[in-house]
Amino acid sequence: CEGRTWRLAEDPQPGASGGGGSFMPALGDMLVEALDVPIGFVACGIGATSVREWLPKGERFPNPPTLEGNVRRLSDGGWESNGQPFAAFVARIKPLGPQGFRAVLWHQGESDANQADPTRTLAGPLYRASLEKVIRESRREIGWDAPWFVAQASYHVPGDEASPDIREAQASICRDGVALAGPDSDALKGDLREAGGKGVHFSAKGLREHATRWAEKILPWLRDGGR
Template sequence: MRLSCLLSAAFLLTLSYSVQANVTLPALIADNMVLQQKSTVALWGWAEAGETVTVTASWQKTPVKATADAQGNWLVRVPTGKAGGPYTLQFRGKNQLTVSNVLLGEVWLCSGQSNMAFSVSKKPNSGSYTGVVNEAEVVPKANYPAIRMFTVKNTVADVPQRDTKGQWAVCSPQTVGEFSAVAYFFAQEIHEKTKLPIGLINSTWGGTPAESWMRQDVLEQDPEFRPILRRYERGLTTFAQDQEAYKLRQAEFQQERAANPHTTRLAPVAPVGATSNKSPYKLYNGMIRPLIPYTLKGVLWYQGENNADRAYQYRRLFPALIKSWRQEWQQPDMPFYFVQIAPHRSQNAEIREAQLLTMQTVPRTGMAVITDWGDSLDIHPRNKQVVGHRLAQWALAKDYGQKQTVYSGLSTRA
């Protein structure tokens, strides 16, 4: 019996070692992915320390090799040609992985809160967060196999994560309903006018402030952002105290129920944690860091509602977010186009001014103005077609050579 147990343990140890030794890839590097054309893209993963990983792309003849470091991390940079496909990628170490149906095209990261998360199709029990105008007409026409979207799983993390969960979906009437509506209409217009494949990475979460999407050290280094961190730290202290009180109430409840199984007393409610999607840097850790260094064309951003009560601070916070993301991706001139939030009874004009000032002072940014398409009674206006179109106008004019495209109204600079 003892020998049997030892053999079983040895087998499990060997199995565990073999699994760890296998070449593995992040969720982003998978079937149906889109890689940035005419670039040198990063491909990475994990393997046994010291293992050589050979990457072969079907669009070029020469394989690229890397050696896993002491922690098992490896990374290669592969040149890409002009848009096209489908192609395959092979990753070979002690095992072999094949990624199929890969396109070379344009890759845009789409991030922010609920108005960017807002899906094409209406979802049950979602309130006004989903379902675009003319959904019944939009969905059947969404036959665009060269448009793909990767939706990042909502993840709160205390420390930076190395991977996320999600998969690439090829745009069709069967899949488009789950797409971010703004991102989809942006991609549809860019694709129709340039014929380029478009990859969209949707990393969004409703009700979130900008600081949730920023790196911890960026917030710590600027005195202007210390109130954000102090408020969060106070929340952690309060939560710890509430948690202890909850444990005592829970123990008392269990004792009472054991003594009287028919008690009508309700169980105590657990406290809401300070570690939420509104906490500073938690979404950066869980939903942005795992995407780096996936090579991008640019960023689309629709957020600001949850910073409207601190609009003056947003004048500094938003540019800091843009700067830090560009640094992280090592793309200092990466286009960053955002939506100026529409007027609403719960939003003041100061937040729109902060967004305008960002466009005027931060290079390679553009702002889609939707003042004329807002809904004073609904903070989630359903006409996302207009929003996607106006973001696309910026990209077409600034990134795709269509100089005659009208992308902005008249503006003045101080």
């Protein structure tokens, strides 16, 4: 979706920050083939962001993310979100109206896990609390309990392939019924990553496999009536 206009879901996706590839074109094709109905995506992603940056304006946290463009340092040494990613997200989805979309697909966590400067790494319990705040406050802002799928995502490069702390936070928010379980993208390694398996981003083959893993989570839920 681009503004109020729908177009083919060719990358780069309108509304997202990145200029490269995504899993959305392949996932859309898979869902259309399986369900025989039109499929639309409203892209809202911002690359290399911490969950701290997605918090509503003024929400505080003790330590900053690696990139500080969407956060502010406070006089007492703490930090807070400037709220811009959250506001942009709400502005993208609120016009769709109550029940106007099926679910939010959340794939994020790498910029909170195992940062090169350990003082920028987010502890698992704080990740969990922050993500739950984003989910609950966004639902309040749009006026209905939109379903969320939360992926397991904390991969960086070979040798730094997962953060148990962040993964547990992501899993717990699904176990507790706040969100639905998305795919485990940390499991996508080797030639499914760019630079011959040495990069953090997915290769073309990896994007298609990522889409397949999303479809495996979404399709049974949709066929069960979205419950």
